[in-house]
Amino acid sequence: MARKATATKAQTQPNVPQFSNEQDLEAFREMLLIRRFEEKAGQMYGMGLIGGFCHLYIGQEAVVTGITMASEKGKDAQITGYRDHGHMLVMGLDPKGVMAELTGRQGGLSKGKGGSMHMFSNEHKFYGGNGIVGAQVSLGAGLAFAAKYRGDGSVSLAYFGDGAANQGQVYETFNMAKLWKLPVVFIIENNKYAMGTSIERAAATTDFSMRGASFDIPGEQVDGMDVRMVYDAAQRAIEHARSGKGPFILEMLTYRYRGHSMSDPAKYRSKDEVTKYRQERDPIEQVRARLLENGVVTEDDIKKIETEIRAIVTEAADFATNDPEPDASELWTDITIEA
Amino acid sequence: MPQILMPALSPTMEEGKLAKWLVKVGDSVKSGDVLAEIETDKATMEVESVDEGVVKELLVAEGTEGVKVNTPIALILADGESAGAAPVAQTAPEPAEAPLVPAEKAAEAAPSAAAVPAAPKFEAQNDPDLPEGVEMVEMTVRQALNEAMAEELRRDKDVFIMGEEVAEYQGAYKITQGLLQEFGPERVIDTPITEHGFAGLAVGAAFAGLKPVVEFMTWNFGMQAIDQIINSAAKQLYMSGGQVTAPMVFRGPNGAAARVAAQHSQDFSAWYSHVPGLTVIAPYSAADAKGLLKAAIRSPNPVIFLENEILYGSTGLVPKVDDFVLPIGKARIARKGADVTIVSFSMGMRYATQATEKLVAAGVDVELIDLRTLRPLDSDTVIESVKKTGRLVTVEEGWPQGGIGAELSARVMEQAFDYLDAPVLRVTGKDVPMPYAANLEKLALPNVGEVVQAVKTVCYK
Ligand SMILES: Cc1ncc(C[n+]2csc(CCOP(=O)(O)OP(=O)(O)O)c2C)c(N)n1
Ligand SMILES: [Mg+2]
Numbered sequence: 001m002a003r004k005a006t007a008t009k010a011q012t013q014p015n016v017p018q019f020s021n022e023q024d025l026e027a028f029r030e031m032l033l034i035r036r037f038e039e040k041a042g043q044m045y046g047m048g049l050i051g052g053f054c055h056l057y058i059g060q061e062a063v064v065t066g067i068t069m070a071s072e073k074g075k076d077a078q079i080t081g082y083r084d085h086g087h088m089l090v091m092g093l094d095p096k097g098v099m100a101e102l103t104g105r106q107g108g109l110s111k112g113k114g115g116s117m118h119m120f121s122n123e124h125k126f127y128g129g130n131g132i133v134g135a136q137v138s139l140g141a142g143l144a145f146a147a148k149y150r151g152d153g154s155v156s157l158a159y160f161g162d163g164a165a166n167q168g169q170v171y172e173t174f175n176m177a178k179l180w181k182l183p184v185v186f187i188i189e190n191n192k193y194a195m196g197t198s199i200e201r202a203a204a205t206t207d208f209s210m211r212g213a214s215f216d217i218p219g220e221q222v223d224g225m226d227v228r229m230v231y232d233a234a235q236r237a238i239e240h241a242r243s244g245k246g247p248f249i250l251e252m253l254t255y256r257y258r259g260h261s262m263s264d265p266a267k268y269r270s271k272d273e274v275t276k277y278r279q280e281r282d283p284i285e286q287v288r289a290r291l292l293e294n295g296v297v298t299e300d301d302i303k304k305i306e307t308e309i310r311a312i313v314t315e316a317a318d319f320a321t322n323d324p325e326p327d328a329s330e331l332w333t334d335i336t337i338e339a
Numbered sequence: 340m341p342q343i344l345m346p347a348l349s350p351t352m353e354e355g356k357l358a359k360w361l362v363k364v365g366d367s368v369k370s371g372d373v374l375a376e377i378e379t380d381k382a383t384m385e386v387e388s389v390d391e392g393v394v395k396e397l398l399v400a401e402g403t404e405g406v407k408v409n410t411p412i413a414l415i416l417a418d419g420e421s422a423g424a425a426p427v428a429q430t431a432p433e434p435a436e437a438p439l440v441p442a443e444k445a446a447e448a449a450p451s452a453a454a455v456p457a458a459p460k461f462e463a464q465n466d467p468d469l470p471e472g473v474e475m476v477e478m479t480v481r482q483a484l485n486e487a488m489a490e491e492l493r494r495d496k497d498v499f500i501m502g503e504e505v506a507e508y509q510g511a512y513k514i515t516q517g518l519l520q521e522f523g524p525e526r527v528i529d530t531p532i533t534e535h536g537f538a539g540l541a542v543g544a545a546f547a548g549l550k551p552v553v554e555f556m557t558w559n560f561g562m563q564a565i566d567q568i569i570n571s572a573a574k575q576l577y578m579s580g581g582q583v584t585a586p587m588v589f590r591g592p593n594g595a596a597a598r599v600a601a602q603h604s605q606d607f608s609a610w611y612s613h614v615p616g617l618t619v620i621a622p623y624s625a626a627d628a629k630g631l632l633k634a635a636i637r638s639p640n641p642v643i644f645l646e647n648e649i650l651y652g653s654t655g656l657v658p659k660v661d662d663f664v665l666p667i668g669k670a671r672i673a674r675k676g677a678d679v680t681i682v683s684f685s686m687g688m689r690y691a692t693q694a695t696e697k698l699v700a701a702g703v704d705v706e707l708i709d710l711r712t713l714r715p716l717d718s719d720t721v722i723e724s725v726k727k728t729g730r731l732v733t734v735e736e737g738w739p740q741g742g743i744g745a746e747l748s749a750r751v752m753e754q755a756f757d758y759l760d761a762p763v764l765r766v767t768g769k770d771v772p773m774p775y776a777a778n779l780e781k782l783a784l785p786n787v788g789e790v791v792q793a794v795k796t797v798c799y800k
Contacts, residue, residue, distance in 0.1 A: 051598030051777065104598075104776035115600040115775030131602035132560070133532050166531035167563075194532055196508035202531040268508065325778040335771055 017232035021296045027069065027227045028287045029305060031061035034086040035284055036313045037095060038258075041085065041102055041116075045262050049321060050102045054116045057086035059257035062283035063189055064090050066230025067157060067250075070238055075152075077143040079127040079136045080159035082117035083189075083256075087159070091124045095312055099320035107323040111330060125154075134167030136160055137186065141173045144184035144241075155241045156184040163194020165208050171215075174247070178215040181246035185237045186212070188249065189224070191256045196268040209251035217247050224252030225281040255281070340420055341390040343374060343413040345399075345406045348382050355379040356404045357412060366394045374413065377406075392417040461715040463668035466630075475656035483625040483657055484514050484590075484646065487632035488552060490662070492522050495550060498636055501528040501537060502554030502591075511556045512592060512651055538564030538589070542571045545587040545641070552636060555591035558607045558645065564589075565610075572641035573616030588635045590644035593621070594686050594736050595784055597649065601772035604780075606737035608685070611643040612713040612746070618667055619713040621645040623688035625655030627711050630665030638667060645713075647686045670717035672724070674699075676706035679794050680724040682747055683734035684710040687785065690766070691734045694790035703794060713743060721747060722754050729760035730797040734790055739767040761797040766790050 019027065038056040045054050057064070060083075068078070068090045080087050088098050093109065101108030102116050109119040110129075119129040127143060130136040140158025147154040164170065165188050177184050188208045192199055199206045209219035218240070222233040230252065237248035255277040259266055291297045297305075345355065359376040362368060368388045375386045395414040399406055406412065478486075491498050504511045506519040506529040519527040530537040534555065541551035555561035561568070572585040594606040611619045618640050622628040628646070635642040657663070673688070674695060683691040688709050695705045706724050710717065725731050731751055733744030744765035751763055769783045 052596075052775065053599055053603070101775075104779075110775075112776035113600075113774045113779065115598065117602070118600055118775070131600070132563070134563075163532045166533050168533065168535050195511070196504055197529060197531075201507070201529060265508070326774075326776050328778065328782060330776075331769065331771060331774065331779050331782050 016226070017228050019228050019231070019290075021291075021294065023069070023231075024287055024291050024294075024296065027062075027065055027231075028284065028291060029309065030065045030068075030090050031227065031284045031287065032306065032309050033095070033312065034058075034061045034065070034089050036309050037089060037099070037316065038085060040313050040317050041099070042258065042262070044099075044103065044317060044320070050116065051104070052115055052117075053082065053261045054102065055083040055261050056256070056258045057083055059277065059283075060189060060191060060224070060252075060254045061086060062227040062230050063187070063224045063252045063254050064159070065283075066227040067159075067185075067187060067234045069227075070231050070234035071155070071157060074124065076155045076157060076238070077125040077127060077140075077147070078157045078159070079130070079140045079143060081133065081136055081161060081164065082129070082131050083161075084117070084119060084129045088119055088121070088124075088126060091121070091126050093119075093121055093124055093126065095316040096319040099316040100323050103320040103323070104325065105320060105323035106326040106330075107319065111334075112326045113330065113334065134160065134164045134169050137164065137167070137170045138173040140186070141177045141182055141184050141247075144177065144182035144247075145180070147183050148180070153242060154183070155238050156182075157187060157238075158184055159187045159189055161194060162188060162190040162192065162199050162208060163197065163202060165190075165211060166202060170211075174212050174215045174217055177247040178212070178217050181244060183241040183244070184247045185234070185241050186217075186247060186249045188251045189254055190251055191254045193256070193260070193268065195260045196265070198268065207251070209249055212247070212249045217249055219249035219251060221251045221253060224254035225277075225283045226286060227283055340395065341392065341415045341417055342411040343386065343388070343415060345377070345408050345410045345412050346384070346386060347408045348377070348379055348384050352379055352408060354405045354407045357399050357401060357406050358383070360397055360401045361385075362394050362397075362413075364394050364396060368392065368394060368415065386412075388415065390415050390417060392420070461668055463712075463715070463717055463719075464666040465669065466665055466671070469658050469660065474659040476659050477654050478625055478657055479652055479654050480622075480625045480628045480646070481512070481514055481651040483629035483655075484632055485516055485518070486657075487629045487636070488515065489518060489521065491552075491633055491636040492518065492526060495636075497548065498550045498552065499526040499528065500552045500554065501530055501541060503530055503532055503556045503560075505529060505554050510554070512648060514646075514651070515554065534560050534563035535567060539567040539571065541587060542567050542575075542585055542641075545572070545585040546575065546583050550636060551587045553587065553589045555589065557596070557603065557648070558591050558593040559603050559605060561589065561591065561607070568611075568617075568641070568643070569614055573614050575616075576640075577616060584639055585641045586639045588632070588638075588642045588644050590632070590635075591646060592648040592651070593645035594647050595649075595768070595773060595780075598775060598777065598780060599773075600775040604773035606735065606768065608645060608713055608735065609737050609742045609746075611645075612716070612743060613741075614714075616641065617714060618642040619645065620667065620711065621647075621685040621713055622711055623650065623683075623685055623709050625653070626657045626663075627665060627671070627709070629657050630663050631667065631711060633662075633664045634667050637664070642667075645685060650686060650689070653689075665711075668712045668715040668717055670720040671709045671711055672706065672720065673709050674705060674707040676704040676728070678704040678706075678728055679730040679732065679798055680706045680708060680721070680728045681732050681734060681790065681794065682708045682710060682721055682724075684713065684743070686736050687734040690785055690787050690790050693787045694734075694794065697787070697791055698794055703798060703800075705794070710743070716746065716750075718747075718750050718754065722751065725751050725755045726758045729758055730794075731759075731763045732766060732790065732793045732797055733763065734766045734785060736768045736785060738770055739765055740770065742767055761799065764793040764797055766793050 104112040144156035748763040
């Protein structure tokens with residue numbers, strides 16, 4: 001019996017979409033900021049300045065960078081899980097506020113009350129920073145619901161992992177999102193592992209772009225290590241959602257170089273696998289090479305950018321180290337609003 | 340002669356309007372024919388005939404409001420019945436005379452205290468006597484839990500373990516270390532991140548007779564599955580009239596961890612202790628962890644086993660006997676004393692123990708009780724102690740409202756009111772979500788100083 005696939009699975013474009021020199025430069029700066037910021041955070045964790053869980057985004061920088069470049073900053077909402085530092089940096093939140101939240105200081109984005117996993121910004125329409133795997137998916141659809149309800153033309157960008165993609169509420173949300181044509185793009189950051197579990201050991205089918213098939217949600221698998229591919233796919237997906245056609249799924253094939261959180265036995269994958277990604281697929285190196293090759297910048301220009309980025313990160317780290325802890329009275333604030 | 344009665348559209352409907360008759364006297368009707376339409380403020384319904392025959396009389400006029408449920412509204416003359424056989428006046432009682440609810444039912448609706456049988460009392464057993472000179476082995480709580488599971492897996496083929504990262508990763512907190520290697524992937528099973536799904540699946544497997552041990556990476560994630568725990572596992576025995584059981588354990592770290600903020604740091608003790616049908620255990624020492632987890636796995640009931648991440652590495656002496664099983668539902672008197680009773684459990688015991696050391700050094704003779712099991716709650720041990728000391732301080736990490744301390748306080752008030760020399764005081768986590776900042780987190784948690792202070796207060800010192 002012939003069975004008609006209800007969802008269209010677009011193949012990643014064979015011809016790589018080209019970036020302008022300006023776009024390459026912008027992507028380079030953004031991704032480098034995330035990389036250096038995260039390296040610093042890792043270091044500060046080791047020094048005991050950051051506590052609890054701390055999930056670094058190193059290796060996945062192209063995903064949030066490409067998506068955000070394709071979105072309308074300040075208009076489109078974004079929401080993710082606990083691996084959230086990069087999202088905030090690219091969305092334009094102050095690195096000092098992000099780092100001070102990691103150290104639990106009063107100048108942190110959540111006044112030090114939320115920590116690494118819980119940061120938000122109404123102004124930038126960033127809704128976290130969510131610690132419960134899968135929760136951000138339905139929350140993200142809720143942001144899209146509000147966008148449609150108000151008719152403000154915004155789109156919601158909801159990021160979640162390959163592990164999160166197995167949670168039940170994801171499929172409840174897919175159904176509603178399609179049923180109500182919500183302007184939401186589901187971005188599955190497939191970094192091949194959920195903690196120590198590879199996708200093959202947790203998922204009956206590992207092509208996550210097809211997870212919306214039974215709801216007729218189109219999906220696309222994208223090289224998430226190439227910021228141009230991410231940008232290109234995001235443009236189409238966001239346009240689809242914004243034009244009233246409903247949700248779109250982007251599966252970003254990406255990789256995290258570091259452990260799941262700071263303590264990670266790293267026995268579930270080989271060193272070779274990590275090295276291979278770092279050496280052959282690194283999202284930042286790809287852009288650096290292109291910039292140099294195209295003669296857009298010289299080695300000296302690159303050095304200058306790196307120095308600038310380092311200065312931003314150092315400033316953030318200094319601030320986060322010296323800023324005082326929240327006042328003790330903060331223990332009892334922000335629980336409910338006095339009406 | 341069949342009567343048509345005013346039907347109820349819902350369990351709460353008492354009266355309604357007879358909106359319209361769709362038959363008239365003399366019409367023949369068959370079962371399924373619509374006779375009338377009735378209305379309430381909420382709904383409209385068609386009244387169908389269940390009998391065959393001829394409409395003899397319409398007793399309530401179309402448009403009548405306030406027709407009481409069960410009032411006869413029509414008479415049908417069944418086939419073969421003669422019209423004269425039963426005069427209408429005799430068979431159809433006056434609507435006003437028809438009691439709305441039969442007398443027995445009325446009694447049910449307003450039960451008197453005497454009508455509710457007393458709840459049976461749970462009789463806990465004492466800890467088993469250990470053989471003279473038994474060897475005590477020092478081990479961590481982590482090892483104790485691991486041994487308990489390994490022993491039960493060896494003992495009973497129906498026992499299996501499932502959860503996130505329990506097998507190949509050896510457990511997110513290494514509680515299941517080595518179990519995959521010894522028992523294989525059929526019995527030590529890594530799940531996807533699907534708490535509601537795998538908890539439900541495990542409950543189903545338990546219905547079918549297996550004995551699942553479900554690990555939640557932490558109890559914070561168990562909240563995804565709380566519906567299956569409460570609505571399926573806890574209530575199954577009762578709902579099935581005692582037929583279908585869910586012999587299983589849900590376990591994992593509960594309570595505050597370190598610096599992981601609001602969504603990853605909270606105590607569910609009071610939540611689960613609220614639910615009939617569940618057994619809730621929250622051990623403090625390594626020996627209790629081992630003996631009670633073994634008891635939990637053997638229990639015919641669904642057991643909530645609340646561990647504590649911070650206690651995993653703490654050590655204690657565990658008796659080296661072949662099969663060390665402790666009784667569920669029995670508190671342990673950690674120190675005998677005469678002046679004041681401190682009751683706690685799990686991580687709270689750490690604060691309580693340290694406070695006790697300080698207080699004893701200062702001359703206060705503290706009796707310290709570790710509840711170990713939260714449901715069934717060993718009130719007897721607590722009440723007996725309070726009758727002796729006249730003073731009670733409870734210690735827990737959870738929020739104060741509706742907490743374990745609140746429950747103990749109520750029970751002591753009900754059962755030992757006359758013995759109290761001071762109001763019961765509760766030391767609890769602060770009534771706030773857990774903050775991340777180091778200084779605020781410290782403030783949010785209970786501490787030794789607060790326990791010492793509470794004891795001094797109830798001792799009027
Ligand atoms: C409901 C729930 N279950 C379990 C966890 C513990 N946990 C945190 S992250 C994680 C793995 C998630 O993997 P994935 O979705 O692939 O995201 P990644 O970490 O790879 O970015 C798990 C199991 C959690 N936070 N919430
Ligand atoms: Mg992943």
